[in-house]
Amino acid sequence: MxxxxxxxxxxxxxxxxxxxxxxxxxxxxxxxxxxxxxxxxxxxxxxxxxxxxxxxxxxxxxxxxxxxxxxxxxxxxxxxxxxxxxxxxxxxxxxxxxxxxxxxxxxxxxxxxxxxxxxxxxxxxxxxxxxxxxxxxxxxxxxxxxxxxxxxxxxxxxxxxxxxxxxxxxxxxxxxxxxxxxxxxxxxxxxxxxxxxxxxxxxxxxxxxxxxxxxxxxxxxxxxxxxxxxxxxxxxxxxxxxxxxxxxADEGRRLTVPDGPPSARTETFLLDVAERPRERRGTVDLHLPEAEGPWPAVLFVHGGPVSPDRRPTPRDSPTFLGYGAYLAGLGAVGATLDHRLYGLDAYPKAAEDVAAAVELVRADPRVDGERIALWFLSAGGLLAADWLAAPPPWLRCVALTYPLLAAPPDWRAVPERFRPVEAVGASSPPVVLTRAGLEHPVFQATVDAFLVAAGRAGAEVDLVDVPHAHHGFETSDHTDETRAAVARAARAVLARLRV
The missing domain is CATH 3.40.50.1820 (Alpha/Beta hydrolase fold, catalytic domain)
Structure with missing residues (x-):
């Protein structure tokens, strides 16, 4: 024994x-x-x-x-x-x-x-x-x-x-x-x-x-x-x-890395996007439209935690290169950044990076600083809490794609401040939420709770459902359904920016 x-x-x-x-x-x-x-x-x-x-x-x-x-x-x-x-x-x-x-x-x-x-x-x-x-x-x-x-x-x-x-x-x-x-x-x-x-x-x-x-x-x-x-x-x-x-006795359930989506990543974005001029400003990249400015801007915020040694970094990944160029092609600056979400305790640092990136984007003379949207993906969704709770007047829209909207109970290192489920209210900006039908149950539970909270508060939510998509579908599920969902979400965001 x-x-x-x-x-x-x-x-x-x-x-x-x-x-x-x-x-x-x-x-x-x-x-x-x-x-x-x-x-x-x-x-x-x-x-x-x-x-x-x-x-x-x-x-x-x-x-x-x-x-x-x-x-x-x-x-x-x-x-x-x-x-x-x-x-x-x-x-x-x-x-x-x-x-x-x-x-x-x-x-x-x-x-x-x-x-x-x-x-x-x-x-x-x-x-x-x-x-x-x-x-x-x-x-x-x-x-x-x-x-x-x-x-x-x-x-x-x-x-x-x-x-x-x-x-x-x-x-x-x-x-x-x-x-x-x-x-x-x-x-x-x-x-x-x-x-x-x-x-x-x-x-x-x-x-x-x-x-x-x-x-x-x-x-x-x-x-x-x-x-x-x-x-x-x-x-x-x-x-x-x-x-x-x-x-x-060496019992216990053994796990394996899934063979199919979403781990079977491709090296391309799900949409065929034409390249656009891209400028690097420290940790922020600006994907620029061809038309005359000033332009509205959408800042994409990646999830995590990610390793500080990860290569390529998120903004150089197919997903964010694709999103940045796609929004530029639609007439808005597509801004991407690498933030410091290196661990569960790093959300405050990542929030500082997002706030600094927003100010950098708004200060660019080619950007209309009064027409800004923030687009959060995956566990980056927790970073939306500040912006939902106290939105500045220039923030026209918050987009959330397969997001985590409340920290799971065992993520105890995440400060209580980062809980979009509790932050959403009647004064929150319009939300465009893309929901993956094959989402991880842990994430899906937080999305369900967010929708209930938003409904009670009377917050405006435009729900984009993708029934047959996995978490991280941009580089794994290249289907007509996912392509249409990305296009619909982008149109919904731009509609708020053009008001």
Missing amino acids: AVFVLVSGPFTGGWVWREVVTRLRETGAEAYGVTLSGMADGSEPPAVAAADVDLERHVEDVVGVIDGIGADEEVVLVGHDYGIHPVLGAADRRPERCARVVYLDAGMPGDGDTPLALVPDASVAERAGGAGGAVPAPSGGEWARWGSTAGLSAADLARLDRMAVPQPLRTLTQPLGLRGNPFDRPVTGVLCTANGSGIAMVEMLLASGPPEFRVLAGPRVGFFELETGHWPMLSAPGPLAEVLLRAA
């Missing part, structure tokens, strides 16, 4: 695993719920000052547990939330002892990543400055900000309140140091569906997400789902113990 080493998320210690440990041991397996330095339960003061604890010390704690297990035992390391960071650090230092790593409702950190990037509110680092170098533990309803509390009873929440302790700040701000690849060993992902994670989300990332997610389709990677919130060791200890035993 495997030996399970269980490492919990922030503010908690080994006590949180008590019921899971009991169930695992009842099957004959051995299990240890680890209490990391400074994380003893709240019934007594911590033995170590928060200022003396960092991520490296927590890694050493887990290494110490591994070293105390018999050399012939098979060790399965389980990291929940923040706990995946010390787990990966320990697995990296004792690779010969680690038979498997289980990501329990956790992110995918790599070498150099800080846990702070995955917390729901990065400003906790600033607030912790006056709290003895520690982030105060949440209480009551605050727990929901750190993950879904679905499945937790009132007694469970009271237990969290009573036992939780402050999280040493340096455990969140110190970068994780890894020498090897975390996926060079068997890996299991356990996804808590009530927290927004699920196999459908992973399949979406494999189909159309950044290339780095392709490791999730590896032959030694398996997945399980639990229908509960972010603390399954409290809300579903029995099912969690069963899943951990199955993971140790």
